Amino acid sequence: MSEHSNQTLRVADFDYDLPEELIAQQPPAERGGSRMLMVDRTTGALRDSSFAELPNLLRPGDLLVLNDSRVIPARLYARRTLRREKEKPTGRIEVMLTEPAGDHEWHALVRPGRKVAIGEILVFPSQSGAIELRAEVMARGEFGDRLLRFEPVGDFFGALERIGHIPLPPYIHRDDAAHDRERYQTVFAHARGSVAAPTAGLHFTAQMLDELSARGVEIARITLHVGLGTFAPLRVERVDEVHLHRERYTLSGQAADALNRAVAEDRRIVAVGTTVVRTLEHCAREAAGAALAAHSGSTEIFIAPGIQFQLVRALLTNFHLPQSSLLMLVSAFAGREHVLAAYRHAVEQRYRFFSYGDCMFLA
Numbered sequence: 001m002s003e004h005s006n007q008t009l010r011v012a013d014f015d016y017d018l019p020e021e022l023i024a025q026q027p028p029a030e031r032g033g034s035r036m037l038m039v040d041r042t043t044g045a046l047r048d049s050s051f052a053e054l055p056n057l058l059r060p061g062d063l064l065v066l067n068d069s070r071v072i073p074a075r076l077y078a079r080r081t082l083r084r085e086k087e088k089p090t091g092r093i094e095v096m097l098t099e100p101a102g103d104h105e106w107h108a109l110v111r112p113g114r115k116v117a118i119g120e121i122l123v124f125p126s127q128s129g130a131i132e133l134r135a136e137v138m139a140r141g142e143f144g145d146r147l148l149r150f151e152p153v154g155d156f157f158g159a160l161e162r163i164g165h166i167p168l169p170p171y172i173h174r175d176d177a178a179h180d181r182e183r184y185q186t187v188f189a190h191a192r193g194s195v196a197a198p199t200a201g202l203h204f205t206a207q208m209l210d211e212l213s214a215r216g217v218e219i220a221r222i223t224l225h226v227g228l229g230t231f232a233p234l235r236v237e238r239v240d241e242v243h244l245h246r247e248r249y250t251l252s253g254q255a256a257d258a259l260n261r262a263v264a265e266d267r268r269i270v271a272v273g274t275t276v277v278r279t280l281e282h283c284a285r286e287a288a289g290a291a292l293a294a295h296s297g298s299t300e301i302f303i304a305p306g307i308q309f310q311l312v313r314a315l316l317t318n319f320h321l322p323q324s325s326l327l328m329l330v331s332a333f334a335g336r337e338h339v340l341a342a343y344r345h346a347v348e349q350r351y352r353f354f355s356y357g358d359c360m361f362l363a
Helices: 051-057 156-163 199-203 206-214 253-264 274-287 325-334 336-348
Strands: 035-039 046-050 063-067 069-071 075-081 090-102 105-111 121-125 131-140 145-150 191-194 218-224 247-251 269-272 295-299 314-318 359-362
Touching: 035 051, 035 336, 046 051, 046 336, 051 206, 051 359, 063 253, 063 274, 075 156, 090 121, 090 145, 121 156, 131 156, 199 314, 206 218, 218 253, 218 274, 247 274, 253 269, 269 274, 274 295, 274 314, 274 325, 314 325, 325 336, 325 359
Parallel strands: 035 359, 063 218, 063 269, 069 191, 269 314
Antiparallel strands: 035 046, 075 090, 075 121, 090 105, 105 145, 121 131, 131 145, 218 247, 247 295, 314 359
């Protein structure tokens, strides 16, 4: 498929018109009840379908790769106090944890940022008023970024579960609700660390995974912790100027062995979501032709038209924001014109968009 080089592509070349009412504000009534648009990545041919048909599209011997990262309740509400000994907190501050930065330290976005200075103490109360966590502001960066050092507690993540909120994306215009604790999490979520869900995985039920295994589809799990950068606007005009945030990943020995076998036996590797694509293609480039080996690391790989895919041969993904790096990744996989035509079709057919929306299968 022919594509322009990154040197001539603009971020605006990945735009499309999306009516606001097509952005899903709630999950589907039942997990797995989504529609699915099938896209032939070679011809661009489209077919309307449903996620329930996925077992008929996968073949015995396919390797389906999932991201098992677990979303943490990363949105917190704090009060400021300048003097630890007086502890008279005032002024509510929204704090969004973005990634760990070492022992007891986290990068976070704070709002309103102009009020939160280096050296201040933030206290995080429960609904009863008891202080669950305390953190000192150690450094400040651009766009509301702060480095927070939390006082050690016995169970930090347990405290987050008690006082934190599910970090719904900015295009979902409501507060998180009780059902989001389950529905903004995949059924196979395991390793804690994401502040946004790997949303292609949200469609799967345990029954679907069992059915796929019974049909001879092999399933492997990798971990990539999704950061808030997945929603950050691209502040450049040209695609070759895009620079992505780093995200932490782990490739287990079991996953590496499964991937190596699939490559050796020329079996199809099917990625569930762009986070899996980024992890696998990053690891393939790091291996430089050698077999994959278990390791952990971080990646800022940016996949846009012109890149050659080394591992992934089919992709299940949700619909992505206009002018986003994720839309560029999908365009690299199936061709920009094919993908934009598919998006126009999805708008015309009233598909539901983004995290809680419908999905595409590109093969």
